[in-house]
Amino acid sequence: xxxxxxxxxxxKRWLSGTQCVTGKYHQAARDFVSAFDGDAGxxxxxxxxxxxxxxxxxxxxxxxxRVYAFRQRASREFTNYLKLEEAQIVLAQDxxxxxWTALLxxxxxxxxxxxxxxVLSTHAKFLPVLPDSLTAPATGSYT
Numbered sequence: 001x002x003x004x005x006x007x008x009x010x011x012k013r014w015l016s017g018t019q020c021v022t023g024k025y026h027q028a029a030r031d032f033v034s035a036f037d038g039d040a041g042x043x044x045x046x047x048x049x050x051x052x053x054x055x056x057x058x059x060x061x062x063x064x065x066r067v068y069a070f071r072q073r074a075s076r077e078f079t080n081y082l083k084l085e086e087a088q089i090v091l092a093q094d095x096x097x098x099x100w101t102a103l104l105x106x107x108x109x110x111x112x113x114x115x116x117x118x119v120l121s122t123h124a125k126f127l128p129v130l131p132d133s134l135t136a137p138a139t140g141s142y143t
Contacts, residue, residue, distance in 0.1 A: 021107045024049070025091060029100075032087035035059055050094075066090055 028049045034042035036059060047053050054062075063070055067086045074080050088100040097103040 021110075022104050025088075025103060025107065029084055029087045029091055032059075032090065033082050033084050036063060036082040036087075063090075066093075 028046060031039075031042040031046045031049070035046050035054075035056070038056065043054065043056060043059065046059070063082055063086075067082070067090065069086060070080060070082060085100075092098070092100045092103040095103050097106060
């Protein structure tokens, strides 16, 4: 019908399409942390999320390059780790947002939340796909 699309889960709960999208972001953030710690299943799910094939070395290099707090801890701590909050900001930035909260708010308010996902670029590891309402110029034309 005309209402929001719903997806049935095994627990027999119903979630709207938006709730499923935000749930995917939460899962991707947890998978980012777990994959960094060597969890092969988490890396596989993260590869599905990003639609590419990271190795553990790729993932660690990406964290080193993009997470300043991680680099700072490297000089002070024997065993370094990735915090969930750090993974969340990386995911938000990959989707074109400045914060985790902004990403979740956009997903909740998007008419097509499925478009809020990262895609592979030939020039960068991550490139966001934003909803048309966020990318379309006010005049309706880029030229």
